Amino acid sequence: xxxxxxxxxxxxxxxxxxxxxxxxxxxxxxxxxxxxxxxxxxxxxxxxxxxxxxxxxxxxxxxxxxxxxxxxxxxxxxxxxxxxxxxxxxxxxxxxxxxxxxxxxxxxxxxxxxxxxxxxxxxxxxxxxxxxxxxxxxxxxxxxxxxxxxxxxxxxxxxxxxxxxxxxxxxxxxxxxxxxxxxxxxxxxxxxxxxxxxxxxxxxxxxxxxxxxxxxxxxxxxxxxxxxxxxxxxxxxxxxxxxxxxxxxxxxxxxxxxxxxxxxxxxxxxxxxxxxxxxxxxxxxxxxxxxxxxxxxxxxxxxxxxxxxxxxxxxxxxxxxxxxxxxxxxxxxxxxxxxxxxxxxxxxxxxxxxxxxxxxxxxxxxxxxxxxxxxxxxxxxxxxxxxxxxxxxxxxxxxxxxxxxxxxxxxxxxxxxxxxxxxxxxxxxxxxxxxxxxxxxxxxxxxxxxxxxxxx
Amino acid sequence: xxxxxxxxxxxxxxxxxxxxxxxxxxxxxxxxxxxxxxxxxxxxxxxxxxxxxxxxxxxxxxxxxxxxxxxxxxxxxxxxxxxxxxxxxxxxxxxxxxxxxxxxxxxxxxxxxxxxxxxxxxxxxxxxxxxxxxxxxxxxxxxxxxxxxxxxxxxxxxxxxxxxxxxxxxxxxxxxxxxxxxxxxxxxxxxxxxxxxxxxxxxxxxxxxxxxxxxxxxxxxxxxxxxxxxxxxxxxxxxxxxxxxxxxxxxxxxxxxxxxxxxxxxxxxxxxxxxxxxxxxxxxxxxxxxxxxxxxxxxxxxxxxxxxxxxxxxxxxxxxxxxxxxxxxxxxxxxxxxxxxxxxxxxxxxxxxxxxxxxxxxxxxxxxxxxxxxxxxxxxxxxxxxxxxxxxxxxxxxxxxxxxxxxxxxxxxxxxxxxxxxxxxxxxxxxxxxxxxxxxxxxxxxxxxxxxxxxx
Numbered sequence: 029x030x031x032x033x034x035x036x037x038x039x040x041x042x043x044x045x046x047x048x049x050x051x052x053x054x055x056x057x058x059x060x061x062x063x064x065x066x067x068x069x070x071x072x073x074x075x076x077x078x079x080x081x082x083x084x085x086x087x088x089x090x091x092x093x094x095x096x097x098x099x100x101x102x103x104x105x106x107x108x109x110x111x112x113x114x115x116x117x118x119x120x121x122x123x124x125x126x127x128x129x130x131x132x133x134x135x136x137x138x139x140x141x142x143x144x145x146x147x148x149x150x151x152x153x154x155x156x157x158x159x160x161x162x163x164x165x166x167x168x169x170x171x172x173x174x175x176x177x178x179x180x181x182x183x184x185x186x187x188x189x190x191x192x193x194x195x196x197x198x199x200x201x202x203x204x205x206x207x208x209x210x211x212x213x214x215x216x217x218x219x220x221x222x223x224x225x226x227x228x229x230x231x232x233x234x235x236x237x238x239x240x241x242x243x244x245x246x247x248x249x250x251x252x253x254x255x256x257x258x259x260x261x262x263x264x265x266x267x268x269x270x271x272x273x274x275x276x277x278x279x280x281x282x283x284x285x286x287x288x289x290x291x292x293x294x295x296x297x298x299x300x301x302x303x304x305x306x307x308x309x310x311x312x313x314x315x316x317x318x319x320x321x322x323x324x325x326x327x328x329x330x331x332x333x334x335x336x337x338x339x340x341x342x343x344x345x346x347x348x349x350x351x352x353x354x355x356x357x358x359x360x361x362x363x364x365x366x367x368x369x370x371x372x373x374x375x376x377x378x379x380x381x382x383x384x385x386x387x388x389x390x391x392x393x394x395x396x397x398x399x400x401x402x403x404x405x406x407x408x409x410x411x412x413x414x415x416x417x418x419x420x421x422x423x424x425x426x427x428x429x430x431x432x433x434x435x436x437x438x439x440x441x442x443x444x445x446x447x448x449x450x451x452x453x454x455x456x457x458x459x460x461x462x463x464x465x466x467x468x469x470x471x472x473x474x475x476x477x478x479x480x481x482x483x484x
Numbered sequence: 485x486x487x488x489x490x491x492x493x494x495x496x497x498x499x500x501x502x503x504x505x506x507x508x509x510x511x512x513x514x515x516x517x518x519x520x521x522x523x524x525x526x527x528x529x530x531x532x533x534x535x536x537x538x539x540x541x542x543x544x545x546x547x548x549x550x551x552x553x554x555x556x557x558x559x560x561x562x563x564x565x566x567x568x569x570x571x572x573x574x575x576x577x578x579x580x581x582x583x584x585x586x587x588x589x590x591x592x593x594x595x596x597x598x599x600x601x602x603x604x605x606x607x608x609x610x611x612x613x614x615x616x617x618x619x620x621x622x623x624x625x626x627x628x629x630x631x632x633x634x635x636x637x638x639x640x641x642x643x644x645x646x647x648x649x650x651x652x653x654x655x656x657x658x659x660x661x662x663x664x665x666x667x668x669x670x671x672x673x674x675x676x677x678x679x680x681x682x683x684x685x686x687x688x689x690x691x692x693x694x695x696x697x698x699x700x701x702x703x704x705x706x707x708x709x710x711x712x713x714x715x716x717x718x719x720x721x722x723x724x725x726x727x728x729x730x731x732x733x734x735x736x737x738x739x740x741x742x743x744x745x746x747x748x749x750x751x752x753x754x755x756x757x758x759x760x761x762x763x764x765x766x767x768x769x770x771x772x773x774x775x776x777x778x779x780x781x782x783x784x785x786x787x788x789x790x791x792x793x794x795x796x797x798x799x800x801x802x803x804x805x806x807x808x809x810x811x812x813x814x815x816x817x818x819x820x821x822x823x824x825x826x827x828x829x830x831x832x833x834x835x836x837x838x839x840x841x842x843x844x845x846x847x848x849x850x851x852x853x854x855x856x857x858x859x860x861x862x863x864x865x866x867x868x869x870x871x872x873x874x875x876x877x878x879x880x881x882x883x884x885x886x887x888x889x890x891x892x893x894x895x896x897x898x899x900x901x902x903x904x905x906x907x908x909x910x911x912x913x914x915x916x917x918x919x920x921x922x923x924x925x926x927x928x929x930x931x932x933x934x935x936x937x938x939x940x
Contacts, residue, residue, distance in 0.1 A: 032534055075488075093550070146897040422519075428604075
């Protein structure tokens with residue numbers, strides 16, 4: 029018989045992995061909650077019409093569709109069926125699809141429940157999503173998203189708060205040296221406008237985004253190829269030497285954008301956020317204006333955020349987000365401005381692993397294994413175990429009275445730090461022999477002492 | 485535009501519902517962990533061959549199948565395609581399916597990872613499952629299962645431990661008066677054997693299972709119809725007056741089963757569990773032998789458990805489980821005995837709701853809303869909020885400087901218990917006006933006092 033396997037791009041998680049993932053989830057969840065965000069959950073699959081057409085053509089292709097139940101072909105028109113065209117038949121044999129992200133289901137939730145919701149609505153959502161992407165290193169077909177959004181207000185204090193929230197989460201994870209990069213869609217539009225390239229905003233930002241990789245000359249070459257004039261490139265010069273403090277960067281932008289109303293609005297927004305964060309202070313992260321940041325440009329309308337892991341790990345973005353002006357328009361509810369951020373769980377996991385930042389205490393492992401010497405001894409052990417468990421101490425009995433070496437070996441392999449031995453002698457004097465599995469040390473204790481010892 | 489909706493049989497959960505569900509999950513999870521069970525997680529979808537044929541014909545029908553990506557029809561043979569037979573085509577256009585329960589994926593996990601696992605393997609798993617059942621009251625197409633299993637040992641201490649575990653969870657949930665019913669497959673087989681109806685075990689147990697509903701005469705009538713003789717019914721008489729303590733019930737069974745080796749083995753197993761539980765004691769639940777219990781009979785080989793909600797709520801089973809002899813045989817790994825139990829989250833939720841047992845403290849709601857009087861005042865508030873959050877106190881700023889009535893109304897609707905007001909006056913003397921939203925009481929405090937007050 030062939031050994032069973034799982035679909036490509038999916039993963040099994042063993043106990044150590046689950047504990048580590050839950051540690052990250054719980055830090056994010058607690059912080060969301062501390063900042064006033066409240067949890068919602070939506071179904072794993074939505075009606076296809078809710079999802080299709082919301083992520084572009086490529087997105088539609090990557091959505092996992094669920095086959096209708098029963099005799100699903102009976103409802104397909106014979107003429108259509110005869111064409112044998114997958115694209116045309118899909119909507120006839122599948123009416124549901126697995127969620128592709130948490131944003132569209134959230135928009136659907138807001139519209140569907142608008143009469144029960146008190147706006148501004150601060151929600152968080154931590155659930156898996158599914159994408160039929162080609163699996164590759166670090167990219168999976170099932171993965172968790174951790175999103176917080178607030179909708180129903182345009183207040184810039186929300187941008188301030190999300191920067192603080194990122195800092196709070198990474199500080200709790202003891203991941204120091206994170207950079208929170210910030211840009212503004214209006215600034216990018218303003219720049220394009222001021223160099224007379226409004227119609228080339230995407231080409232322009234795509235090229236600018238590569239500054240890190242291909243350098244000033246490379247970016248200019250690409251821009252020339254896209255038809256951006258030499259005169260325009262001249263005006264862009266300050267961007268290529270965009271350095272220094274956020275104040276200096278703001279000043280440089282003000283110089284470039286004085287003729288663009290939209291651009292200046294973007295600069296003022298950036299200034300509000302940067303100034304207030306400076307006054308309020310961050311714990312371990314830094315906030316940096318980065319005009320090359322062009323994430324989600326066809327979606328975000330104001331602030332754009334991206335979080336970079338500390339430089340010593342080569343990981344790239346571990347989170348991102350931005351301000352959008354029209355979350356729910358796709359479902360018929362207009363003018364719902366909002367802002368949201370997301371944490372990249374899988375990458376944060378890899379960073380914490382690489383920097384050895386997972387606390388040892390997060391394992392859900394038992395503190396002590398009681399050795400099983402037979403029925404009477406096991407009952408004696410079970411009485412003690414019941415007491416320990418009521419005190420919140422994780423303990424267990426080896427289920428079978430097999431050879432001691434096998435039982436000790438089990439504790440060893442499971443990394444259980446203590447074994448407890450209680451045979452006839454111990455039972456007579458109502459004590460237990462406690463063995464430290466690392467040092468080999470052994471000593472006798474009574475039940476109260478055992479509890480006190482293990483409860484640390 | 486049509487208001488969006490979700491597929492039938494699925495649910496959105498609002499913040500209050502998520503908090504309540506998470507409360508139940510966390511009690512179950514902590515208790516699993518306390519008893520030495522460790523968490524694993526498996527993918528939401530499995531290869532179809534892993535799931536199909538494991539749940540019977542009806543089960544196969546209820547499994548949600550995922551459509552292959554891309555031009556999935558291109559691979560379907562033209563002759564087969566022309567038949568337009570849904571049953572025959574499915575396996576050609578779908579290779580993956582959503583998990584139907586947690587047991588088969590667990591069996592697959594054990595076989596796939598057998599070389600990394602230390603046996604006996606105690607695992608728990610809390611994840612959603614999907615079934616294309618006809619939706620009805622209390623039955624959903626997506627719901628969570630909470631399972632704990634141990635495989636690799638036949639020790640009856642595990643049965644004892646699962647009874648304790650049920651009691652521990654329901655005691656923590658302050659759900660008193662739960663009855664844990666226990667039976668044994670060997671006892672049922674023994675009874676069928678001793679009345680000469682081995683071949684009618686299923687008919688016999690199905691009828692016996694109805695004793696509560698249709699009474700002694702009804703059960704006898706059904707048994708007669710299934711061809712069970714009058715002589716056999718005579719022998720069954722003790723079952724119809726099966727009352728009293730577990731000891732009395734055991735004695736009654738011993739009388740009936742003295743000629744059946746298998747039956748006596750079952751009685752001895754029951755006795756071991758009942759006696760040891762009596763010695764060890766339960767906190768708030770009671771354990772009761774119930775020979776009419778026939779749950780999962782084509783699967784369980786030893787103990788059968790079922791948990792009933794307290795009598796005052798009309799809910800039926802809120803959990804169940806049993807001993808099985810061959811979990812992993814379907815995947816080619818023989819002789820892997822195990823025992824597992826499951827908690828019925830949705831029903832437990834309804835019971836706690838009905839008995840008003842959800843603690844008030846589980847809501848993730850903010851403790852205080854700071855009223856926004858404008859940019860300077862908001863910054864003053866944000867400084868205080870940052871301090872409170874570092875102290876672990878949930879607090880938030882109303883994002884916009886709108887009319888006070890609207891802001892207070894927001895706190896009211898969100899059930900936030902306190903509002904904090906700080907205008908120019910307060911800023912001058914570095915204080916805050918704290919308002920109790922329930923009583924309307926107001927008083928002035930400094931930041932330290934505010935923190936101390938809210939941190940309770």
